[in-house]
Amino acid sequence: MAKSAKAESDWWRGAVIYQIYPRSFQDSDGDGIGDLKGITRRLDHVASLGVDAIWLSPIFPSPMKDMGYDVSDYTDIDPSFGTLADFDAMVDKAHGLGLKVMIDQVLSHSSDKHPFFEESRSSRTNPKADWYVWADPKLDGSPPNNWMSIFGGPAWEWDTRRKQYYFHNFLKEQPDLNFHNPEVQDWLLDTMRFWLERGVDGFRLDTVNFYFQDKLLRDNPANYLPWGPTAARPYDMQYCLFSKNQPENLQFLERLRALLDEFGARTTVGEVGDTHHSIELMGQYTSGKRLHMAYSFELLGPDFSPAHFRSRVQAFFDGAPEGWPCWAFSNHDVPRHVGRWAKHGTNQDALAKLSAAMLLSFEGSVCLYQGEELGQVDTELAFEELTDPQGINFWPEPVGRDGCRTPMTWDAKAPNAGFSNANRTWLPVKPPQQTRSVSTQDGVKNSVLAFYRAMLALRRAEPDLRTGDQRFLDLAEPVLGYERGDGFVCLFNLSAKAAEVSLKQPVTAALAEAATISGKTVKLGPNGFVIARRASA
Incomplete structure (x- = not known):
């Protein structure tokens, strides 16, 4: 090419x-x-x-x-x-x-008003019956597993016509498509x-x-990360090992x-x-x-x-x-x-x-x-004033x-x-x-x-800033620093207090705010930064 x-x-x-x-x-x-x-x-x-x-x-x-x-x-x-x-x-x-x-x-997923879902839910034998994720209840009538919806509650909704549950990662009005069915893949493409x-x-x-789910519909394990009492949703309390990825x-x-x-x-x-x-x-x-x-x-x-x-x-x-x-x-x-x-x-x-x-x-x-x-x-x-179902369902936190x-x-x-x-x-x-x-x-x-x-x-004009390698500098907090390509050094003060950085070689500013450069020394004011050219570049 x-x-x-x-x-x-x-x-x-x-x-x-x-x-x-x-x-x-x-x-x-x-x-x-x-x-x-x-x-x-x-x-x-x-x-x-x-x-x-x-x-x-x-x-x-x-x-x-x-x-x-x-x-x-x-x-x-x-x-x-x-x-x-x-x-x-x-x-x-x-x-x-x-x-x-x-x-x-x-x-x-699609809307539950999509014609294919309306057909799918009409029976267990129609041409679109296997186009969405359907499952039988447990013997006690409860959902087939413990998967949770991101928008609250179980990720399974009972359908009285099929006498089965369908899966929805989000709202119950957003049934998940069955990607294990090759016809679904072909149609989406x-x-x-x-x-x-x-x-x-x-x-x-x-x-x-989120496209595929575990064919065996195994339960997700508990979240092993320290979510503690900060989790706003039951969804966050699970490690979604089987419901996605x-x-x-x-x-x-x-x-x-x-x-x-x-x-x-x-x-x-x-x-x-x-x-x-x-x-x-x-x-x-x-x-x-x-x-x-x-x-x-x-x-x-x-x-x-x-x-x-x-x-x-x-x-x-x-x-x-x-x-x-x-x-x-x-x-x-x-x-x-x-x-x-x-x-x-x-x-x-x-x-x-x-x-x-x-x-x-x-x-x-x-x-x-x-x-x-x-x-x-x-x-x-x-x-x-809200319209977002996530905000309405979980009000007041998260908003x-x-x-x-x-x-x-x-x-x-x-x-x-x-x-x-x-x-x-x-x-x-x-x-x-x-x-x-x-x-x-x-x-x-x-x-x-x-x-x-x-x-x-500046990014558009300089190939180093568009596609050059990014190599981080070992700098003390609160300064983030890295090189881009062969020509640029970028320094950022991520705090409201002044900071100073000593570099190995002189630089000149291409774009800066609240920053002064004196040879190899860069002084950064509160939230100051500099996109700098190497002096030899």
Whole structure:
């Protein structure tokens, strides 16, 4: 393969992917819900950041019990978002701006309103009878095993027609598909082919390690980690040895990769949801001809220390030198990182810039979540404002995911921050978020938005920062330091107190905040950092 063709097919390696939550990006028709035409209207903003691709959370027809992660038709667009023609127009606009388009694929489960599940539950002998995970009760009528649902309660729901239980990792309205049935695999791959032929450049694969369950339906053992009384859900009290992470998953991922390879420069990034082996699974799932990239929740939690970040990145590359990670600090499922790590920062802007510089200088690809470029934090919501079943079921702890899903803020002076002209939006826009709008930061020299653009431009211009090796420096807390490729040294003060670092050779700043360099000595103010060039580079 010629070098230029190889570079094009590997566009995802070191790429920065901007996640759009369609319900909350831009409303074009005044119904209070974001849509595809709204996304198309705002793509110029995304392109101006300097990212490589967009990823859209689910846009398929759905009863919206879990905001689109309960799919009732895999080859169409939900009317609340628009039409297939609107999707095609959005793809054309994105491609014209140099942006790749990735869409969310929810393969592990469907909606209970999907025609195939309605047929499957109708009898034990129909053509789709074995397309979902069904099991007989125990002799006492209880579920077949102890598996728990992530959203609360047992992961089994009784069906009076079949007189069996069906399995659901999430809501009871999200029955799990039976991947042990080859027909199910074939059908799901065909739905992906539909979108590839329509011009999408790749897929984000939801819960990619949940596809298969143990055929023998063995009980999960107790969680051997010290979860103690901090576990908010019964699900967290188990070690999910048999309900996910099954070895058959690897063969299916190879089939999926073969499909992608038919279409050339396409890519996949898989979400690995696991509390025990996520880094190992990321490596396993991206080695060989499987996924191109994977990410986990390892960097989406409360830990904010040099030791934590170093251990996670090193563990991945030590375990899978041929694999490729995709790192993220925020997404639609977790509290935004600027609020999550607030106690480590001097102020919101300083922490937002520090986090951006760190994430965007890690080896691997990167996912940015809409609003990160504004330094947004979660919206505080009352119980009556919630829509997220996880938040409603477990209120008040945890508070659920709605706080990070509130609408994008475009214009601080416009109703609903320019997101919608509706009297009421699906989730509210509140003053703390409205003040951090694109309009208040665009063109402002020291804004968080300006820093994101500068950091993304530097990453794009420097191959060392995009695909160079990452080698960590042995530095004392609270400083995280590493080299990227042959040309860069990156230093970050993860505290609100000043720190000083002595290097082996002089450096010059390529991009810095609250930092001064004098030859080999770097002084970092509170939350200060520097992306530095080696003097000899």
